[in-house]
Amino acid sequence: xxxxxxxxxxHDKLMIGQSATGIYIAHAVLxxxxxxxxxxxxxxxxxxxxxxxxxxxxxxxxxxxxxxxTNYTEALFGGVGRIGxxxxxTLLFNTTVMALGIAIGKIxxxxxxxxxxxxxxxxxxxxxxxxxFITLMLPVEVRILPTYKVMVDFGLIDTYAGLILPLIASxxxxxLFRQFFMTIPGELVEAARVDGAGPWxxxxxxxxxxxxxxxxxxxxxxxxxGWTQYLWPLLVTNRNDMNTIVIALKKMVSFxxxxxQWHLVMVTAMFAIVPPILVVVLMQRWFVRGxxxxxx
Amino acid sequence: MATVDLKxxxxxxxxxxxxxxxxxIAIPDKALCVLVxxxxxxxxxLLRMIAGLEAISSGTCSIDGKVVNDIGPTxxxxxxxFQNYAxxxxxxxxxxxxxxxxxxxxxxxxxxxxxxxxxxKLELSHLLDRRPRELSGGQRQRVAMGRAxxxxxxxxxxxxxxxxLDAKLRGQMRVxxxxxxxxxxxxxxxxxxxxxxxxxxADMLVVMNAGxxxxxxxxxxxxxxxxxxxxASFIGAPPMNLLPLIGDGTSFxxxxxxxxxxxxxxxxxxxRPEDADVAANGEVPAGSLxxxxxxxxxxxVGAESxxxxxxxxxxxxxxxAGRATAQPGDALRVVAKVDRLHWFDSAGxxx
Numbered sequence: 001x002x003x004x005x006x007x008x009x010x011h012d013k014l015m016i017g018q019s020a021t022g023i024y025i026a027h028a029v030l031x032x033x034x035x036x037x038x039x040x041x042x043x044x045x046x047x048x049x050x051x052x053x054x055x056x057x058x059x060x061x062x063x064x065x066x067x068x069x070t071n072y073t074e075a076l077f078g079g080v081g082r083i084g085x086x087x088x089x090t091l092l093f094n095t096t097v098m099a100l101g102i103a104i105g106k107i108x109x110x111x112x113x114x115x116x117x118x119x120x121x122x123x124x125x126x127x128x129x130x131x132x133f134i135t136l137m138l139p140v141e142v143r144i145l146p147t148y149k150v151m152v153d154f155g156l157i158d159t160y161a162g163l164i165l166p167l168i169a170s171x172x173x174x175x176l177f178r179q180f181f182m183t184i185p186g187e188l189v190e191a192a193r194v195d196g197a198g199p200w201x202x203x204x205x206x207x208x209x210x211x212x213x214x215x216x217x218x219x220x221x222x223x224x225x226g227w228t229q230y231l232w233p234l235l236v237t238n239r240n241d242m243n244t245i246v247i248a249l250k251k252m253v254s255f256x257x258x259x260x261q262w263h264l265v266m267v268t269a270m271f272a273i274v275p276p277i278l279v280v281v282l283m284q285r286w287f288v289r290g291x292x293x294x295x296x
Numbered sequence: 297m298a299t300v301d302l303k304x305x306x307x308x309x310x311x312x313x314x315x316x317x318x319x320x321i322a323i324p325d326k327a328l329c330v331l332v333x334x335x336x337x338x339x340x341x342l343l344r345m346i347a348g349l350e351a352i353s354s355g356t357c358s359i360d361g362k363v364v365n366d367i368g369p370t371x372x373x374x375x376x377x378f379q380n381y382a383x384x385x386x387x388x389x390x391x392x393x394x395x396x397x398x399x400x401x402x403x404x405x406x407x408x409x410x411x412x413x414x415x416x417k418l419e420l421s422h423l424l425d426r427r428p429r430e431l432s433g434g435q436r437q438r439v440a441m442g443r444a445x446x447x448x449x450x451x452x453x454x455x456x457x458x459x460x461l462d463a464k465l466r467g468q469m470r471v472x473x474x475x476x477x478x479x480x481x482x483x484x485x486x487x488x489x490x491x492x493x494x495x496x497x498a499d500m501l502v503v504m505n506a507g508x509x510x511x512x513x514x515x516x517x518x519x520x521x522x523x524x525x526x527x528a529s530f531i532g533a534p535p536m537n538l539l540p541l542i543g544d545g546t547s548f549x550x551x552x553x554x555x556x557x558x559x560x561x562x563x564x565x566x567x568r569p570e571d572a573d574v575a576a577n578g579e580v581p582a583g584s585l586x587x588x589x590x591x592x593x594x595x596x597v598g599a600e601s602x603x604x605x606x607x608x609x610x611x612x613x614x615x616x617a618g619r620a621t622a623q624p625g626d627a628l629r630v631v632a633k634v635d636r637l638h639w640f641d642s643a644g645x646x647x
Contacts, residue, residue, distance in 0.1 A: 190349050192384075194376045
């Protein structure tokens with residue numbers, strides 16, 4: 001408690017010492033930052049509400065046009081020609097399955113391995129820890145050939161399992177949970193033992209509820225990580241109806257400008273953006289708490 | 297409703313460090329046994345071995361006549377109160393107390409009845425829906441106690457449960473623990489480094505030092521007849537004055553005495569601050585040891601004052617009733633009653 005108060009008081013001093021000009025400058029910088037980030041997204045939205053002709057004839061208007069419903073229904077249900085008649089709905093479903101699979105799978109695996117490493121004494125415990133740690137140096141891109149070979153041998157090309165499994169192992173998440181578990185006082189573990197909680201009970205009744213905020217924060221990060229995967233889905237999916245939205249987006253853009261249905265590309269881009277934003281907004285409270293607060 | 301028997305219990309850690317070097321204690325039913333000693337003396341390790349949280353390297357620990365060396369903490373039917381309470385932070389007070397019972401498969405209505413009973417006894421009824429972080433230190437302490445009591449175990453184990461409380465609350469809780477333990481009649485083992493806590497709580501006091509038991513006895517017996525210089529200087533505040541004998545071991549620097557018989561083999565003499573006094577001018581009461589002393593500091597406590605003096609090649613503390621008139625730098629004569637002297641041999645053992 002005491003050391004949490006110290007930074008807080010330092011923070012207060014900073015606020016008191018702030019001048020009016022300082023506040024204006026801070027806000028100017030913030031607003032500029034928001035504009036830089038938000039304008040391209042706004043412009044994408046604007047483009048998604050115009051006809052193809054309007055988009056192709058510069059300059060593009062700065063205000064939304066009247067084609068919102070036409071474009072969006074066409075993208076959702078019409079089937080977009082360039083990617084083999086697969087609607088955005090299928091793409092969204094694929095991507096959601098993959099992103100959820102990766103996020104949940106990563107959390108499940110890493111929380112269990114961290115649990116084993118922190119709370120159990122078994123031979124080669126530290127070896128396993130370092131093995132996990134070393135995989136940090138082997139991102140998907142580095143091990144892409146062997147992984148691809150394994151997926152082909154297992155016949156997992158064009159399956160959800162093929163999309164999800166290779167991306168599930170996560171040293172980062174394991175380390176995060178390990179660090180959190182190490183802050184749990186030994187007395188709490190012992191109290192649980194005296195109270196008759198075995199390893200599983202301890203995990204589900206005490207560890208999991210205490211990790212709530214960490215899990216939420218990790219879920220947001222991992223969901224977005226999964227949602228924006230490009231290289232792996234590109235390799236492991238061939239059929240159009242197994243594409244993720246990011247891959248489909250790439251396939252929709254052709255080299256010749258005139259061939260590309262820009263209005264639908266823009267709609268698809270909007271659809272690609274919305275779910276991550278929703279996840280962040282809905283889980284914001286948990287997300288921030290998980291990053292900032294260490295419970296207790 | 298159980299006895300706890302330790303027979304030559306040892307704890308050797310993997311690195312070869314011997315934390316407990318062979319301890320035998322027999323705790324009778326319903327007694328409150330206090331393990332006291334400086335930090336690192338092995339008292340907590342011993343408690344954790346009784347709890348089953350730490351493996352016993354050699355020797356046996358039996359609860360209620362049954363050897364429990366190889367039995368886990370759950371099956372030993374003990375309850376433990378931890379120093380930092382170790383409440384489950386995400387559970388309400390009610391669930392904290394009910395958790396152990398639930399794990400044992402106690403029926404719901406039975407759990408409910410027992411939790412509410414105990415909550416009432418500990419004045420926690422209005423806090424059952426709170427979470428630990430919304431409670432004060434004293435209330436958390438009570439919940440931790442409640443969690444132990446609700447299970448009605450064979451043995452209570454307390455690991456310095458009061459050391460995180462402020463002095464006033466500590467005094468209050470001390471009385472409460474004592475009353476509670478007596479009314480429940482559950483055999484208890486209590487670890488503390490606070491000798492005052494140890495003295496006031498214990499039915500049976502075990503003074504430990506460096507992994508060994510120095511003395512076992514009723515608190516006042518230990519106080520009156522410390523078995524070693526360690527116990528003498530550990531129990532009592534301020535501790536017993538210990539002065540070295542010089543020469544052939546029979547005389548005493550600068551001292552004069554009437555009726556003083558130095559036992560053979562004694563090399564150290566001890567007396568309690570309250571058994572000494574400042575002598576009036578020139579007069580030496582019969583049966584007294586007289587030491588010329590120089591006052592170094594005066595500590596007025598209110599009802600009494602402690603004079604810290606240099607005397608006979610050591611430093612001693614004398615308790616005087618009321619306010620002391622002596623000032624630092626004063627020379628005076630300290631008298632100690634001869635029949636209240638303690639003698640210790642070269643190994644520090646009582647003679």
